[in-house]
Amino acid sequence: MTVLDECLSPHVARIQRDHVRLEWRTPYPVLARARVVAWTCFCRATVYELCESAGQAFIRRTIQRDRRHEVHESSIRPINEARAIWTGLLSGRAR
Template structure:
């Protein structure tokens, strides 16, 4: 993909963004749904690096609920998917599992 550097090791050393660890062997598969666009505005609370990764994640809040947005740029055109919208504590648990590599 254009704009991406070719040496991933060099890029990780120079990039200050949040990078996910490799998936753990017992990794839980999150249910990814088509982008909902249910609310007029979405607030991004946290995010992973999108400069050096083709797949990035955002912890989002909208309408009193939270969800995780996944953007996949591996095939050129970004494909956006989301988890279901849930109460804060449930989504924070999913976000933590994502950051630890125990969910994707």
């Protein structure tokens, strides 16, 4: 995969063989107002966003499709735990 010069946001690294499998589930409407504090590049079909709200955080995964986007979210965790998962996601240690 090529990285375009225009890309300003990070891309997730190639997944590692012993990666942690995250649990992805249907979004909770109650967290719709969470603040997006980090995101991966939109040039890829799958975009990840780190969302924070009231001391907690989760990761939103959007698969961009032609007709309709598919959105899932990770479980809600304390911000520092969610940031550690985010780092793992970017580096290919979690997905």
